Amino acid sequence: MRTKDGRRRDRRGWLLAIVFCLVLGGSLGATAMLKDPAPRRIPPGETPGSTAGETPAATDREFAEGPAVGGARSALPDTGFKFIDTGFENASPLWYEPAEDGAILVHLIYDHERSSKNRAAGHIHFRLHAKAGSRQTLEFKNLDNVWNGQPGSVARELKALVVSADGREWRSVPTQALPENRIRLSIEMPGPQLFIARVEPYRISDLDSLLTRIRRSRQVKITTIGETVEGRLLEIVRIGNPRAPFQVFVRARAHPWESGGNWVVEGLVDRLLAGDAESKRYLRRYCVHILPMANKDGVALGRTRFNLRGRDLNRNWDQPADSELAPENAALERWLEGMIRAGHKPDLALELHNDGNGMLHISRPPVPRLAEHLRRMETFEALLRKRTWFTEGSTKESFRNSGTLGDGWLERFDVDALVHEFNCNWIAGLQTAPLARHWKEYGANLALVLEEYFR
Ligand SMILES: [Zn+2]
Numbered sequence: 001m002r003t004k005d006g007r008r009r010d011r012r013g014w015l016l017a018i019v020f021c022l023v024l025g026g027s028l029g030a031t032a033m034l035k036d037p038a039p040r041r042i043p044p045g046e047t048p049g050s051t052a053g054e055t056p057a058a059t060d061r062e063f064a065e066g067p068a069v070g071g072a073r074s075a076l077p078d079t080g081f082k083f084i085d086t087g088f089e090n091a092s093p094l095w096y097e098p099a100e101d102g103a104i105l106v107h108l109i110y111d112h113e114r115s116s117k118n119r120a121a122g123h124i125h126f127r128l129h130a131k132a133g134s135r136q137t138l139e140f141k142n143l144d145n146v147w148n149g150q151p152g153s154v155a156r157e158l159k160a161l162v163v164s165a166d167g168r169e170w171r172s173v174p175t176q177a178l179p180e181n182r183i184r185l186s187i188e189m190p191g192p193q194l195f196i197a198r199v200e201p202y203r204i205s206d207l208d209s210l211l212t213r214i215r216r217s218r219q220v221k222i223t224t225i226g227e228t229v230e231g232r233l234l235e236i237v238r239i240g241n242p243r244a245p246f247q248v249f250v251r252a253r254a255h256p257w258e259s260g261g262n263w264v265v266e267g268l269v270d271r272l273l274a275g276d277a278e279s280k281r282y283l284r285r286y287c288v289h290i291l292p293m294a295n296k297d298g299v300a301l302g303r304t305r306f307n308l309r310g311r312d313l314n315r316n317w318d319q320p321a322d323s324e325l326a327p328e329n330a331a332l333e334r335w336l337e338g339m340i341r342a343g344h345k346p347d348l349a350l351e352l353h354n355d356g357n358g359m360l361h362i363s364r365p366p367v368p369r370l371a372e373h374l375r376r377m378e379t380f381e382a383l384l385r386k387r388t389w390f391t392e393g394s395t396k397e398s399f400r401n402s403g404t405l406g407d408g409w410l411e412r413f414d415v416d417a418l419v420h421e422f423n424c425n426w427i428a429g430l431q432t433a434p435l436a437r438h439w440k441e442y443g444a445n446l447a448l449v450l451e452e453y454f455r
Pocket of ligand 1: 353354
C-alpha cells in the first residue's frame, strides 16, 4: 500500500532525476518526466533523495538503465575524437580519458620487474579514431619509469612518434614537452583513423613474413632453440656456412618496445642473401646467428620491457639463466654453450636496443684480457663510423652495466659482446628522424663492417 510518506519519497526521487537531466543538459527527457508527478519545492537544508535508508525508485531506474536523455551524460566535448583501438597485434595496453581542454589523456600501463622496484611504460602503438580533418591532442601519462632502481622518466626520451594511416607507411612527428614530464602530441587527422607508435612497429607477423621469405635459401638454416613463457617458439636464424672462419651472434628485441633492432636485422639478412659478389665475400669470412625476437610474448602483448614472469631479458647474464623465470634466456644460454662445445664460440655478439642516445655500450667487467677487448671494440666502432651512418659514440671508461648480455657474455663466456643502442628519436649522421628504412640501411652496411672487422 502506498503511504503519503512513500509518495513524497517517490516525488523526491523524480525531482532528483529531473535535476540530473536539467543539469546535464537534457531537456527532452525532462519534459516527458514532468508529465506525471508534480515537482515539489525542496525545503531549505534538504537534499533531494536524501531520505535515510531508501533509494528513490526513479533513481534506481536511472542508474540501472542509464540517463533518460540519450548519451548526454557520457558525451565527450565535440573535438571529433571517437576511440582509441588497442585490439590488435602489438598494440600497447592503456586506458584514456578526456581532459578539460579537449585533449585525450592516454594512460600507458606499466609492466613490472619481479622482486624489484623497476617498472616500464613507453611502448606506444594504437589506432586513433577521430573525425577526418579534426585536430587531436593526446597527452601521454605514466611515463615515470624506474630503471636500475632509479626513477627515470621516459618523457625526456619521447621526442618523436611515428604515425601512419594504414599501419604500413609511417612518418615521424615531433612531440611537445610540457613541465612535469608531460608529453603531448598534436596531430591533424588525415582520415578517420591513424596509427600512432613510438617507433615503426615490427610485429611477430613481420618476423614470420621474413622467415617465410628466406627459409628456402641454401644459405639459411632456422633452428628452434626453445620457447617463451607463453610457448612461442624462439628461432636462431643462421645465415652462411657454420664452418666459416668467424662466427657472429646478433640478438634483437629483448625489450619489446625497441623494434629498431628488428629492422637492423632485416637489413643485414637481406644484404647477406643478396647473392651478389659482395655478399658471397662476406659469407666466406663469417657466419651470422640471429635470435631475432627474444621477447616474443612482450611483442605480441604490446609490453614495454620485461618478459611475462617479470624478468628483464637483458639482465641477470652475470649468472646462469633461470629456466623457470626466463626460459627465453635459458634457451639462448643452452644454445651458446652448445656452440662453445662445438668449437664455434661467437667472435662477436651484438645485442640490439633502442633508447634516446644510440650509443655502443662497452662494458668493462674485470676480465683478464679487457684491454684487448677494448681495442677490438674501438676497431668495431671506427668501422661503424666509416661504413654506416653511426656517429653516436660509445660509453665512457667508468661505464659498467652488470648483467646485460654484453657484460655477462664477456665476463662468463669470454665473448666480445656489446649492447648496441639505436636512438629512437634522431639519427645524427643523417640529420633525420629514424624510420624502418634507415635501420635496414644500417643493417645492410653492417654486413660490410663485419667483413672488414674480421680481416
Ligand atoms: Zn633495451
